[in-house]
Amino acid sequence: MLKKVSSEAELNYIRDLYEASFPESEKKPLALILEKQEQGLAEILMITDPEGGALGLAMMAICGDLALLDYLAVDPKCRGTGVGGGVLAALQERYGRDRIVVEIERTTGEGAQAENIEDRIRRKNFYLRNGMVPAEFYVDLMGVEMEVLTFGRKLGFEEYHSIYRKVFPGKIANEIRLV
DSSP states (O other), X not given: OEEEOOSHHHHHHHHHHHHHHSOGGGOOOHHXXXXXXXXXXXXXXXXXXXXXXXXXXXXXXXXXXXXXXXXXXXXGGGTTTTHHHHHHHHHHHHHOGGGEEEEEEOOSGGXXXXXXXXXXXXXXXXXXXXXXXXXXXXXXXXXXXXXXXXXXXXOOHHHHHHHHHHHSTTHHHHTEEEO
């Protein structure tokens, strides 16, 4: 179900889905993520069906005993079919349940007034249904207020921020603050 991207065709699929699935304000340069993968600090994974057909993408940032699910996108033709929940289970198997951290656009405070609030709530409910719980803090991530979720691991801001300091030091890490 999860495989490392190994061909130009797979990378093109990942690139197209990535570009179509996330707002500009939340995207890191794909070239940077590829560089971090070469350094062993990230993984770009393709979600596949049993025959190897592409169903989506998962991009992870790896720092010590933490694995940030930086991006998860299921192909539009497969949404609502259980693929996303299956991916979360596969990620738990791959990285360990207590290691995974996710960020989502904030659904409370000013986030409750966002134009895409229905999408934000749907996304949050997906993670909650699949066993994730909110951390006890919010972050401003490159100008976007985000909620941080885990599978129950107690996580403080400093430990969370250590992922960015290790994997994306400099400009990106410096644009994250506690809200």
